Amino acid sequence: MNHAPHLWLALSPHGFGHAAMTAPVVAELRRRLPGLQLTIQTTISRPFLDSRYRDFTLVPDIADFGFRMLSSVAIDLESSAAGYITLHRDFDRLMDAEAARLAAARPDLVLSNVAYVPLAAAGRAGIPAVALSSLNWADMVAHYLGDRPDMAPVLAQIRAAYGSARAFLRCIPAQTMTLPNVIDIGPIAAPGRNRRDQIAAPGEKVGLVAFGGIDHPLALEAWPSLPGWRWFLGGGQVPDRPDMAPWQASGLTFSDLVASVDVVVTKPGYGTFTEAGMVGTPVLYVARPDWPECPHLDNWLQAHTQALSISAESLIDGSLEMLLRKLFCLPKQPVAVPTGVDQAVDFLVPTLGACERS
Template structure:
């Protein structure tokens, strides 16, 4: 058997800052597995395995620990600056030892390629271990760190190590839309990476004959309490937030029996925060979006513009959702329709990663 025929091993490292990094990368892995059915997958992240199985299926090894944390949050949109700064100080207090520990983990597992979305310690470890690596995301923590914490006394030294780690990768596959990345020298632009859900409106109408909205704020707790959520005649709300027991118009989204992507493609409106996965899945299905504006988040300008170009979308405040939801929905539905988005980025990324996975085999066969 030629070495090229042997199954390949991909190490996927995912930032556990919410669930968006895991959700974004899943369609890329599905595209890769269509090309390489015997691909072996290891996923390193503290994101719960149950969520990973929903997006990736059960066929992977889960390594449920990773140095990366992204940012420390006080809510889905509120950054705890001091806790985040302390977290990075600790990570970088002996960065060489930290990276060597992760490099040794990779040496033991012997993946052919490391894919990171987008923990930089793993990229630095891959470089130390001599394993080809590639990054994929709409953001990276170096420029986010610089944005929030760049004025701290320790920032220059930490940023230098973060930038070196990212730039050690073969490429940074910058998906569409994405934040500006002045710290990254190896950017390769690709299209939108997202799951296009199936419209299962018939399944919803069988249980809820009126309108259905999805309240989704990602994998980070939000300080929006649904106990104050206005009751609107003819509306049912599906959510991952805590459901007030006295409300029959608010239900857990998992009780509906649909995948998140299918649910997002089937509702009348999505209410959310700026987030790559929810924004892109809504735009691929043309579902209107009310979102709590996040002007301090570096991704927001690019994501807001892209969303508004591909579906009806309106930025609001959390308080206005509670006080003026009916009026906000009327304003949203009065906006003109937009052409739905496309998602060519999954194949773009799979092309790049497949070439990396097969490159070693080609070299060995020629030698």
């Protein structure tokens, strides 16, 4: 008997990038499988999910947390280590509970970006599972916390969780991975449309400041006022200034806003980098040399748009105008194409599509 396929999507709540990255894949899945049911498991805010997904059931509870952060670029290592020790203290009982939840929901496939607990639970419940991301928490935790003796059993369980998936679809640009089931695919994003005429007056310059869903300690009140410039802010408190407004005031989707501004000011992150690199929007980004993804993200971005690595201090110390001039003098680059969307969907459809034929 035929039934509509049911996708359980588990999204890491570590910023907005995991949710943003997966949205175009789900949109293409729904185009090919119009009856697809979608359940999203995450603690990312409903308004953000509504801006990227439609018609879904939300399960606002997920054990994975990524890292505990002090800011958008600073990891709280002690709190993160303690969080992992607590999470794995009774991992078997956690797996039983999560497997029971999945068994009750009866999805046909678990897709995770890139929470590992739902992958392990799917394996225990006998449900097919696939991971999709540009990073994984096994290699991330090993990089930052792997020298701590009490993390060895934790890392073993994380690696086993990822290894239980049918595949890990690694979308470039991506960190180097040591997992056994990695399949490389192209970049994933939903490039926006340039709707500049709706947000900028003739001759006006417009920028977007966005640090990816995790608070960044940037003193926006000290942001220099540049003649002819106006700024949309992607998060945090908006100073009472005529040249600043929350990004939602643009009336555009976030992707369209990225495609419509003169510059994006951000930190290294898959979603914003790929969306900018697919439409050619110049990017000023705060360097993050300790983050394992960064060399790969940086090189990819610089190959697809004008991009300049800067310090956070240079945004508010009077250097911004000079940095913008330097950025705009860089040679333009050929934009990227989101080939990874179709590659990911080609891999996922046979499992979900089988439901319609069963």
